[in-house]
Amino acid sequence: MQTSTTTLMLILSTFIPVFGIILAATPYLTPTSECFAVTIPTAQSHDHTLATYRRLYCGIMVACTAAMTAACVAAACLDPTHAFLACFIVGMLALIILGYILMLVFRAKVQHIKQERGWQAQRQRSAAIIGPDCHVPHPISMRWNLLYVPVFAVTLAIGYAGYQRMPEHIPLQVNLNSETTRTMARSLMAIWLPLLVFGLLAAVLIFTQYVITHSKKDVDANDPESSAYAYGLYARAWSVFTLVAGLIVCMLAPIMELSFTGAVSPRQAMIIVFGVLILVIGGSATLSIALGQNGSKVRITQRGDMDMPSDDDAHWKLDVFYANHDDASVFVPKRFGIEWTVNIARPATWALLVVAAALTIGVVVAVTMLA
Template sequence: MNNLLIPSFMVLIVAATGILMAAMPWLEAHGQCFSVTVPGAAASDERLVALKRRYAVTTLALTALCSVVVGVVFAADATGTAGIAVLVAASLVLVIVPFILMQVARGRVQAIKATEGWRAEHRLHVAALGEADLPQAVPLAWELLHLPLFLLVLVLGFVLMPSMPDRIAIHFDLAGTPNGWIDKGPAVIALPLAIMVFLAITMAACHLAVLRSKRGIASDAPATSAYGYALFVRAQSMMLVVLGLALNLVLALMPLTFAGILSPNASFTAAMVVAAGAVVGCAWLAYAYGQNGSRAVKLLSEREAGATGSESLNFDDDHFWHLGVFYANADDPAVVVPKRFGIGWGLNWARPASWLVTLGLIALCAALCLAVFLLL
């Protein structure tokens, strides 16, 4: 395997994770600060800005340290055994520590909110009109584009199977040494196909969740936030389709590697390029759009909020957000809701359907593991 490619890619994963976590306070939806509802005019409050900067600087320093450690270990570890362990540890550190920092900052924002008397005196319900004029998400039917890739892996598998060796290497360490084999037979086709079907179902489920999600509309800037959310949903749905198809295209070419037409190094490089593109693409979308499209329409939202007087709150549901990230509201019929601190969507844990969805995903993962075990 490429001795430079692997450490570089692993450092990219760590760096992208840390940078995205550091930028999270600036990517939150309009009217949010560390998962606390605040007036739109409070976005420039020096105390809140100072908290954001302190959080970001600490997280970036930690990211730099973790990136260096991961790069050095992977560069020195030929097999990748120690490198993988360090990568997992670094990834956990870059999730757990920023979460703790976020909780500390959240507590201070809540204290500032109480001191300033920022509270909703009444509850304002907002509806977005003219949805037909808003940008539209990619239709769910686009997920059917996975079907030709299923056909491709079947055709390649059957055509190339006679030229494949009796024992086929399907797993390699980071030095390029094979450490897992499979006998030539139906499993050569079934293995990549099973993984492809799993990915397609997962991407389609995520796509459906995005389409059916609760709209993230700011009560003090309903028009521009509705437009921003529509842009956000369209971008995220496109990303899901493109990412899913790219990953399955790489998997569909596995029979070429089994038959020796593509070298393992070439296949690995292709997979790394797609994975790196996914990491960079997701990070760029997060930066360009922000949560709920808040960055895409930032100036417009601020102008609308200023025109409607956003020095006070007309909506506050902080009590439904436990630790600022877990939403539970039995009176809300929505199952999929926009995240408070993060990019994307989460579940309403007060709805039984959320637990069914979670169990369904666990069952799907278990089914894939069982299928791979039986095939091997």
């Protein structure tokens, strides 16, 4: 039992280097018009000083990732039940915090260079690709999310069909040794627990699809056709991945029901969960590195211009918060990282945040009551 638990923890330890590598590579995944979330002339993207900053950021993150990975592997071998979890959680949080702090440090340095060398947009220009002759990829239709319906229908069917096989006290939580640490009383409402948990996750992923579909497009006015095609390919690839990954993860809902009935043991369920996590995280890492931020790695042309068509640095606060009253977009691509964010200056953003918070609280309360 101890050996198999250690093996599972060693597998879980691989999440840290994968996550750390993505963070370390982020400065190299951004478009040539940006450096540490600062708009720069594309002709200066390979500037010696900027290249040095990227190497420093990457080197520090790789070194810290290696240290955190080694610590987790040691903890998995020495005490996989307690020390490993603490080390794993601390390691992941440390990488996130360190990556963000380093980004802010180098962002300030790039801003100083930008001001010192006088890099600024002489005028604000934008571009859009429209018309029937425009062969730009688009995200997949939102109708594909109806595929979640049969997954959850099967989940409920398994729950009701196997209800009589469920024990009086259903195992709800197990430790790394597959020992039950929390149970819930058998009831018809317990059948709906997996649906609530994974239904919330599906709602988040469907909303992510909506964000990708309705986000502001990242089009370079100096190279509109190539940048529009690259961003379209980027958005389509992530919309497909979000759907496929969501369906794979939500297949854990019927697995959860099967574990309630005893058809799947806690250890088997744990192995399946780890397998799904590895598949999703590995796929996300591969797609991030292959496409780059906003499709920067698949652009056919990369023009090196000193002319900056636009500069919205003033609207980005700490690289996380985008606030622009003059921008009608609610969703926009992030400046540093493979994600999208919101325009906090739009009233619709706050309405969405309130709805999301209410939905999350409602599901958490419902799950708590059931458990």
